[in-house]
Amino acid sequence: MKKMYLSVVFLLCGAVLHGQQTPSGKVFRAGAATSNITPKIGTSNNGGMQDITIRSIHDETLARGIVLDDGQTRLAIVVSDLCMISREVLDEAKRRASEVTKIPAANMMMSATHTHSGGTACPVFQSEPDKDYGKFLSARIADAVIRANHNLAPARIGWGVGSEPTQVFNRRWKMKPGTPIINPFGKEDRVKMNPGIGNPNLLEPAGPVDPGLPVVSVQTPAGRPIALLANYSLHYVGGNGPGEVSADYYGMFANRMQQMLGAEGQDPAFVTVMSNGTSGNINNIDFGGKAPDAVLPYEKMRAVANVVAAEAFKVYQNIKYQDWISLSSAQKEISLGVRKPAADELVRAKDIISKAKKPIMTSMEEVYAQETMAMKDYPDQVPLILQAFRIGDLAITAIPCEVFVEIGLDIKQRSPFKPTFSISLANGYNGYLPTPEHHKLGGYETWRAKSSYLEVDASTKITASLFELLDKLEAANH
Known part of the structure; x- marks a missing residue:
C-alpha cells in the first residue's frame, strides 16, 4: 500500500513538473529566453536622418521572449532591441516559431524597443536594411520563442502598476505667437519638436505624458523569478558612442532588474523585458527646465534605467501572485490610406x-x-495587424506604429480590462501615429515620409478596431 501511495505521489509530481493538468486543478506554465540579434560591424544603423555605419559593439542587442501557457492557450511576447522591424521579417519569424512550437502566429506579439543604436531592420530615411541581417533576425527572433517555449515550467503570475513621472516629457511644444516654424515642405507648422532647452519662445507642451509603469512578473511556484515584462512610454534615451551598437536604456533596465532581484547567473536565465509604450511624442528632455551638465556616452541611459528600475522594483515587491489564470488573444488586419504627394x-x-x-x-x-x-511609389492602402492579449484581468494591445501618448492614455482609460497597456512598434512598422488634432498642428511626427505616412484619421480607426478586439476578449471571458 505504501509503495502504491509513493507511486501516485511521484506521478502527480511528475505531471506538475511537466505542466500537465492534475486531478487537483489546472497548471499555469511560463518560459523565457533571449536570443542574440547583434548586427555585424560595418552594417547599417538607422538612428538618424543619414545612415550610420556600425563601428563597434558597446553592448549586445537581444530578442527577449516570454511564453505563457494556461493549459489550453499559449501566448508569446518578444521584444527586440531594434529601432523598428518590418512586418516581412516578423511574419517569417512567426512562421518559423509556429512551425516548431505549434503556437499560432496570431498568438505571437513581436515588437521593437526603439533603440536608435541597433541594426537596421526596415527602410527609413537614408538607411536600407541588409538582406542577410533580415534573414538572421527572422531566425533569431523565432529562436527567442522556441527557446522560451522549451523552458516552459510550472509558474505563478502577478502584476502591478507604478508611476515614474520624472523621466518623461512631451517633446512637441507650442511656441509664442509670431514665432515662425517652417517645415521642410516650405509650410508653417504650429508646433515644434525638440525646440531646445531654454528657448525664449517656448509657450507650453502640446500634449500630456504617461508616467505609468505596468510590471508583469512570472515566478516558479517556489518564488524563483522566471520573467518580468515592463512597459514605459519613453521614446528612447540615446547618448551612445559614435557608430556603437547599444540596447539603450531598455537593456540597462534589464540588467539592473537582474541585479536587484538577485537573479544574475540563474539557470534557466531570468529574462527582463522593457517594452515601448505609447511614446511617439515623448522623450527624456525637459525643454522647460535647465540645461543639464554634459554627460559621458551611456551615462544618461544608465541613469534613466536605474530610476525606472527602482520604481519597477517597488511594484515588484507588492505583487500578489496567482497560481493559474486564463489567457486569450484576438487579432485583426485592417487597411488604411496612405498620404501620397500631389x-x-x-x-x-x-x-x-x-x-x-x-x-x-x-x-x-x-x-x-x-x-x-x-x-509616390507607395500603394494607396496598406495593411496593418492589430492585436489584443488578455492575461487574466490584464490586457495588452499592440500597434505597429510610433503611437502618440494621447492614444495610449485613451485606451487605458476606456478599456474594459484594468490594467491595460499598449506596446508600440509591434508586428511591423507603419510610421508615426499622431491623432487628427496633432496632424492639424503639424510638426516632425506628421511630416510625410517612410516614417509617417498613414491617413490623418488612422489613429481613430486603429483605436476603434482595438476596442472591438478588447470587447471580443471580454465577451469570451464571461
Whole structure:
C-alpha cells in the first residue's frame, strides 16, 4: 500500500513538473529566453536622418521572449532591441516559431524597443536594411520563442502598476505667437519638436505624458523569478558612442532588474523585458527646465534605467501572485490610406534633389524631398495587424506604429480590462501615429515620409478596431 501511495505521489509530481493538468486543478506554465540579434560591424544603423555605419559593439542587442501557457492557450511576447522591424521579417519569424512550437502566429506579439543604436531592420530615411541581417533576425527572433517555449515550467503570475513621472516629457511644444516654424515642405507648422532647452519662445507642451509603469512578473511556484515584462512610454534615451551598437536604456533596465532581484547567473536565465509604450511624442528632455551638465556616452541611459528600475522594483515587491489564470488573444488586419504627394509636391521635390550634392541628402529639405519621391511609389492602402492579449484581468494591445501618448492614455482609460497597456512598434512598422488634432498642428511626427505616412484619421480607426478586439476578449471571458 505504501509503495502504491509513493507511486501516485511521484506521478502527480511528475505531471506538475511537466505542466500537465492534475486531478487537483489546472497548471499555469511560463518560459523565457533571449536570443542574440547583434548586427555585424560595418552594417547599417538607422538612428538618424543619414545612415550610420556600425563601428563597434558597446553592448549586445537581444530578442527577449516570454511564453505563457494556461493549459489550453499559449501566448508569446518578444521584444527586440531594434529601432523598428518590418512586418516581412516578423511574419517569417512567426512562421518559423509556429512551425516548431505549434503556437499560432496570431498568438505571437513581436515588437521593437526603439533603440536608435541597433541594426537596421526596415527602410527609413537614408538607411536600407541588409538582406542577410533580415534573414538572421527572422531566425533569431523565432529562436527567442522556441527557446522560451522549451523552458516552459510550472509558474505563478502577478502584476502591478507604478508611476515614474520624472523621466518623461512631451517633446512637441507650442511656441509664442509670431514665432515662425517652417517645415521642410516650405509650410508653417504650429508646433515644434525638440525646440531646445531654454528657448525664449517656448509657450507650453502640446500634449500630456504617461508616467505609468505596468510590471508583469512570472515566478516558479517556489518564488524563483522566471520573467518580468515592463512597459514605459519613453521614446528612447540615446547618448551612445559614435557608430556603437547599444540596447539603450531598455537593456540597462534589464540588467539592473537582474541585479536587484538577485537573479544574475540563474539557470534557466531570468529574462527582463522593457517594452515601448505609447511614446511617439515623448522623450527624456525637459525643454522647460535647465540645461543639464554634459554627460559621458551611456551615462544618461544608465541613469534613466536605474530610476525606472527602482520604481519597477517597488511594484515588484507588492505583487500578489496567482497560481493559474486564463489567457486569450484576438487579432485583426485592417487597411488604411496612405498620404501620397500631389503633383506640385513632386515637382518641388525633384527640383530640390537636382540641386543636392548626391548621393547623401544633408539638409532637411533634401531629406524630405527624397522621402516625397519615395512615397509616390507607395500603394494607396496598406495593411496593418492589430492585436489584443488578455492575461487574466490584464490586457495588452499592440500597434505597429510610433503611437502618440494621447492614444495610449485613451485606451487605458476606456478599456474594459484594468490594467491595460499598449506596446508600440509591434508586428511591423507603419510610421508615426499622431491623432487628427496633432496632424492639424503639424510638426516632425506628421511630416510625410517612410516614417509617417498613414491617413490623418488612422489613429481613430486603429483605436476603434482595438476596442472591438478588447470587447471580443471580454465577451469570451464571461
